[in-house]
Amino acid sequence: MGVTGAPTPAETADLVVLASELARAAGDVAARMRAERVDVASTKLNANDVVTRADLAAETLLRERIAAARPHDGILGEEGARAPSSSGLTWVVDPIDGTVNYLYGLPMYSVSVAVVVGPADDLREWTPIAGAVHAPGLGRTYAAGRGLGATRDGEPIAPSATEDLASALVGTGFHYDPVLRERQGALAASLVGRVRDLRRIGSAALDLCFVAEGALDAFYEERLNPWDVAAGVLVAAEAGARVQHLPLAGELLTLAAAPGLDEALAARLGDLARDLG
Template structure:
């Protein structure tokens, strides 16, 4: 094994270990959520709790101990610079609104970029004990079982995930839904973009589209979809692009053209 491959393997192993450890911490808070102090961010539906911050602290601490030269971008604490070619991109709890409202559709999302390429994607769903894991050239798996997408699935014989937030107008969301339904498709929204991207990689959804999403919400899912044989719209990572929002679209091959037309991408 080359040093380059060994570096990736070591970080991939750490990502999976961190995800399950962080998931246990988050699940303990979830099961005692009546004691959580909830704060709002940009709007009443954009919330954060001590659980989010504690989980991100844990992940940052583990990364700093194992790979002190790596940069880290996290939803709660922003960017810390590094000296290596790796940048970790983490969402401590994606789906905080479902989390604080007692729904199981939330997850821990951990990704790592090597240069400008997504090299690692790990998503852990504590309520279901599901670990989605992928690394560049190593494929994607769910709890150790290889994930491979079915190219015969389309928007008309499968379900598409749709995301929305305060960055997107209600009219825009309504237009997306209308176009998808007019094309013969159907949709769900479960409150976690990262989890719905994992569902695309697992073949549970045929695609996922959100007009505006941050890197910490989508990087791990993008890696999973790519390694499972799907396609994703590029996310801008050069310069300060990684810290800004972008349209996010990922799909199995049979749904790509339809969803790109619906999204205008």
């Protein structure tokens, strides 16, 4: 493609292939380092919000390979990778989404790699073009290209047909900010009796992919970062799920749901949030 502008369908397909290759390569690094030893390099918001040396190593690999393959594209990474874009495209990467799961040896972690057009730090303003979410512990790769559909390991996927909120299996997550975390817990407690059940898996990227393939009927979470959702929202949307970014009690709520379920869940969450004050 040229220096600026949206890619063609053929170029988008090539970006999906590259995103998938990058996600798997970074996942190989994370899996190998997990088998050897997990070292915590630092913490962020508090002591529970950890960064492992594998996070840093995987992001370094992503930064270097993107720069080599796409030198005019920008980069935005969770662990600090930054590069401006002269092509109009930015790679938004999360080297390990679900780091606490990774730390404890749980398989529900992933590498998220996406390409977006627009301001990469504002998930309301960008347009995801291509993306992949690789889960090394599950041996799965989800991928999608704008207008090209979504796949798991190369096979097309689609969301569930659930339309009744009371029958919905809903995923969510909790922020490390203690004040927001407590309010999220109260919201989840208010919702759990109105749905089939709740799941807290620990990787928003995987949650969104699970909605895409019908393993969850819906997912919602507040104050997610761009790298948490860049690839997952595209996978979910291209699979046929409904994806929204909505204001809720002063926070931005990301919601993905099966068609026919999204409006009911958004309305119920809004009502419950108002009741909680």
